[in-house]
Amino acid sequence: QALAKLRESAIEPGTDPADRRAAAELLAEAGAIADAVPALLLAGGDLMDAGDVENARACFVRAFALDPKNYDALFEIGRTELADGHREDALAKFVEVLRKTNLRHLPALFETGCLYEGLGKFDEAILAFKRIVERDKTHVDGLEHLGRVHQSKNLKPDAVRYYNLAADAAFGMERFDDARRCTNAALALEPENAKAKAMHAELKIVAGDAAAKAAAKPSEKPAAPAVVH
Secondary structure (H helix, E strand, O other), X not given: OHHHHHHHHHHOOOOOHHHHXXXXXXXXXXXXXXXXXXXXXXXXXXXXXXXXXXXXXXXXXXXXXXXXXXXXXXXXXXXXXXXXXXXXXXXXXXXXXXXXXXXXXXXXXXXXXXXXXXXXXXXHHHHHHXXXXXXOOOOHHHHHHHHHHHHHOOOHHHHHHHHHHHHHHHHXXXXXXXXXXXXXXXXXXXXXOHHHHHXXXXXXXXHHHHHHHHHHOOOOOOOOOOOOO
């Protein structure tokens, strides 16, 4: 019963990261490694969100020590290196994750592509982002980055094509702001591109519908109190 309660508190939403981490350590001491590791990853994620990189790293390192085959933990260690500005160390961790997962870890692929892009290694970045969209043809961020990297290489037709693919994928997910940004990027490179112009028109319709719905909503302002004579 005590172990069941520990498992519950370790994954319960809203648990304080320190309490979650403590519960995870107790689970690990009890031999419940399969329960301790996800709890440590959750605690580390919460700490990262709170800006506490040092304690987040400690959670991820502990999780990886408990389960050296948990490559999500290794990836998160890389993210803490990136948060501290250690780009080369972060890249080494991401590459290690990719090597050990046979290039199947999409978050590591994405972060690797972004790092290569930031370092001006555009060909390596393209390879990383292409591997993402080969596995997920609607990966909006991967497609958009492919557009950006091709634009950086002054390969405008390819850049426009990827921006349009990103806009289509974003529109399908109702991520209209992302679709608008990618469409505008395509039109900036090729103002008469038919696909981008068509998407621009679709987005105007969506924006008009949203404005009409907002205007049709009753006012949420409280009614003025009646004057008593």
